[in-house]
Amino acid sequence: MLIFGFSLPTLPALALGDSTVTLEDVTPPVAPRGDLPPSEERIAKLFENNTFSVVNVFDTTLKPELNLTGSVEVPEGNGTGIVWDKDGHIVTNYHVIGSALSKGLGKKKPVARVSLLVEDGVQKTFQATLVGADKTKDLAVLKIDAPEALLHPISVGKSSNLKVGQRCLAIGNPFGFDHTLTVGVVSGLNRDINSQTGVIIGGGIQTDAAINPGNSGGPLLNSEGKLIGINAAIFTRTGTSAGIGFAIPVDAVSRVVPQLIKYGKIMHAGLKIQVAPDIVAKQLNVKKGSLVLSVLPSSTAAKAGLVATRRGIAGNILLGDVILAVDNLSIKNPPELAKALDDHEIGDRVVLKVQRDDKVFDIHVELEESLN
């Protein structure tokens, strides 16, 4: 039997074997709906108001690849960023543009392409230059030259009064699906985030809103639409969301970003010393604490009497001081030492518990800018 085009409604319904059935008979009516319930309306509005503050960030040194089916495969350098102010500053994670940063593109060449949402679905792309970046906080600030009318800065909130259980929303670009909204609650506070940059960031906010690769650098908002964190990491065995995501708290971001904008870097509180990495420490039989390898001569650490590792007359190695604790917080390894000192401000006086040969005693020292 010949089959004609789709548009004849009286075509015999071959499959039903009943030629009286028309298209209308099998097209159900659309049931109308009322207004959305208030809580849903609120979240829908929150998204609509804040999505323009969220941008796509593409690391320029990474190239998208076409695979066999002709669809565009977007590599992990694709992340999210947040419009910070009307000057065109964009905040994102250090690791989102890590490839460009490691190639040392510096301040002249653009490190990323940033896409702003102009209207629903329409995006405009700008070249972004690097303003400042800090690996230890996994944050970076970019700048784009966009007209003020297109820039919608995010509303910054506070993270000091967050409560576990409160609702939070994440907007980002997981797997390249731009401006994706996921919703969850604050699952935990004060978590240690194992950042992709290799450092531990303290005070992290844990959430079960689905966070995936591509969400990095994007905002975590509270139910008033205020920024409470920047999504940075996930705990997963599969590489995708398992309901455990971490955000850098906004209070830390608010301290760091102005410094990055003004100075291009952050002044970290610490000591002008070098400590032994784990491998070296193990070889020298130092199992706990941080072994001091060298102390800068004019530093506060030197003035406080901290002793470095040196060679004896016979050529043997004389171990320097091993820092066991900072202000009674015990230190197991170099990253913990860096984090403990970084939690302070430059100029703070701290008490180091130090082991020298067989003796354990305290050294009081004033913190200055750390060696990086």
Next chain:
Amino acid sequence: TTRSVVAIQDLDLSSNVAAVDMDDGEIQGIGSGFVWDRFGHIVTNYHVISKIAKDTSGKKQIKVVLLGLNGDVDSYNAAIIGLDASRDLAVLKIEVPESSVLRPAVIGSSKDLRVGQNCYAIGNPYGYEHILTTGVVSGLCRQIPSPSGKPIFGAIQTDASINAGNSGGPLLDSFGRVIGINTATFTRRGSGTSSGVNFAVAIDLVRQVVPHLIVEGAVSSSRSVERGVLGPPRYLSLP
């Protein structure tokens, strides 16, 4: 809605038996579907039944299981009415003793959906036990691959979990209307685990295609690729 959501099962008949005896078959739940109309049409994803659809041995039978009037669980043989691999849709038909046994799902519209509104993915993988996952609409107008390789446009993205159990079943809004068909979840290179990035074929597209599948019984192109979950290709949402 519970009575509108059905289980789709694959009955594998033993190869040496000439007469069909239900007890000799091996039943495998393969997904969900929902009742479209009082004629007994059932809508589901193409990929849920594609293996059976391509089977030429005649030894496989699709069964649809639904909740009857008294809470009974009834199982019916289903015939394949129409398939559209390019939109990952399939229409089946069951013969019921009386049409009141069927409770067609309430159909909504996907064009006025808003990112942020709640949505509920329902499945009924065994026929008597509904599973529900909830989340919000995460994104709209997404492009996802279909079993034929051609893209499906206008897909709804949600963070409600979509898995083998609720695949082919309805995605509902807070008004209980069907706004999409639970179709796929994004996984990284076949890890098989959900990532919170899930997709449903939009109901407006379904409502355009299904009546044609019923009336004309169109079968899509023969180039078919089995895709129960999204694999490596990742799609930029192009404006």
